[in-house]
Amino acid sequence: MFKNPLEAFKYIEHQEEIRREKLKQLSVYVCVGTGCTANGSRKVYEKFEEVLKDRNLKVALQRIEEGSENENPVKKTGCCGLCSLGPLVKILPYGYTYGHVKPEDVEEIIEQSLVNGKPVERLLLTDPISNKKVERLEDATFFKNQTFYIMDAIGTSECESIEDYMGRGGYKSLIKVLSEMDPKSVVETVKSSGLRGRGGGGFTTGLKWEAAFNSKGERKFVVCNGDEGDPGAFMNRTLLERDPHSVLEGMIIAAYAIGADKGYAYIRAEYPIAVEMFNKAIDDAKKFGFLGENILGTGFNLDLEVKEGAGAFVCGEETALLASIEGKRGVPRPRPPFPAQSGLWGYPTLLNNVETYANVPKIIRDGVENYRKRGVKNSPGTKMFSVTGPLKLTGIIEIEFGTTLRQVIEDICGGTSNGLKLKAIQIGGPSGACLSEEFFDLPLDYDTLKSVDAMVGSGGIVAITDDRCMVEVARFFLDFTKRESCGKCVPCREGTMQAYTILEKFTQGKATNEDLENLEYLSNIIKTASLCGLGKTAPNPILSTLKLFRDEYIEHIEGKCPSGMCTALKKYVINPDLCKSCSLCARFCPQGAISGERGKPYVIDQEKCVKCGICFDKCKFNAIELIG
Incomplete structure (x- = not known):
């Protein structure tokens, strides 16, 4: 279309003027990113189009300026990062932003916001820190504490245009x-x-x-x-x-x-x-x-x-x-x-x-x-991160390098959603390190994280609360990397498999002190000798948890899982003082692991028990106790 740079430049300047005017017009921006799409945002988009085609409603929308009648007032916008509250809808020029919008909400939004110019209170976002409703996306704590550079024009960029x-x-x-x-x-x-x-x-x-x-x-x-x-x-x-x-x-x-x-x-x-x-x-x-x-x-x-x-x-x-x-x-x-x-x-x-x-x-x-005004000296600019885990708000964020993990978790995501204390943060993807609370105030940048044997990596941040077992966390991430190994080099192909086997021994209560030493030695060999980055970083979750949460490994050797996640280390027992010999637990046990006779306390055969917990749920006298 354009024959020279000057012609293109003039056209772009014209488009900049058009966009400035467009943002003043009455319009609806519906997020069609993957997260919102999975929650039905495209049906919401279609519903807006369908209702706005009503001629009588078009007449009522007299605020839409002359000359814009051919401009579709419903726009498709990309992800703004707040995936946990999708589908998201933004109304311009007011800036009203609604979360969890359903097709049945569309007519109310049109009547209340487009025709009357007022917000639909029940659909407005709730700030998890202030617990107050906010009208505009930009006013939510989740967004106020971010630095948007790559993700500019949040909620108003037309992704297909x-x-x-x-x-x-x-x-x-x-x-x-x-x-x-x-x-x-x-x-x-x-x-x-x-x-x-x-x-x-x-x-x-x-x-x-x-x-x-x-x-x-x-x-x-x-x-x-x-x-x-x-x-x-x-x-x-x-x-x-x-x-x-x-x-x-x-x-x-x-x-x-x-x-x-x-x-x-x-x-x-x-x-x-x-x-x-x-x-x-x-x-x-x-x-x-x-x-x-x-x-x-x-x-x-x-x-x-x-x-x-x-x-x-x-x-x-x-x-x-x-x-x-x-x-x-x-x-x-x-x-x-x-x-x-x-x-x-x-x-x-x-x-x-x-x-x-x-x-x-x-x-x-x-x-x-x-x-270079953004970020820190050796890590200038901003970085996008995806934040997951039991937090009040999760999704995509953009922050300047130098922001701390604590600021991300507390000031942007609003803290934990389950009321538990944050135990660790796993950063850098499945091959990243698990950092304990003492590192939450370190600035997020390439060199600082590297100094504590962690990495920015792809930008994944996973929040881990007190109810999680760090040995199981290491096993979970290694399970992924061992399955994704291409198998070309022996250290990665065989090493990750052997390390995984040792981790399973820990979660099953069969590990020894020798296994602990072997796990650490093997992890260092994999890190040193593997051919590519996958193998070299695969042991990071193990090495970081061994360094910062070694006591949990030792407790597993002693037959205890401090979080109770490792079911093999759990044991259901019947308190003889509370047992009424009603036989309800025995009748519901799928493994036939419970036996007894009337007038005497029932007992659980630990060899047969699969720790399903059905007996625990069925007992009306609280006679069954969970140990471990």
């Missing part, structure tokens, strides 16, 4: 790069920004770009790693769904900087909405001339396509991911050479994470100095 992205200044950075900067200066800008990879390792992005820029090859590739496989992590999915063009623009700039003419966005197939959104973004970018041949008349060519991953966790590792794109089995290979030197089909390849690419247009647009 390239015009809306341009209305927020989108593609201005690409225009600046193509018309004012040479490739080397782009690389230097990213390098000066201090941007670090958001996919796990935190490697300096500019150095990776510089390596790809300096590498020689007949052709080069640019790749986006959207294979977010960590349980409980959904930052990349959220960003691809709510703002796909920010990632796409970052990829195009990266391709120009290193001299690539072909790119792939590797997105796991379990993210169908993200795949759909990114494919649409590619098509729309081509229509407007931001992608394809002779981009904006500058002679720069780039073709991009989506490659759907089959769901192997190991394909999050860059060399395994590249092998998968090539059509091979997704297994890692030794490095060097690094992908920047020899990647796809042996050509230099730049590979970055979804969130890393989304930062690039903002760095170009705002300037390095402005970007």
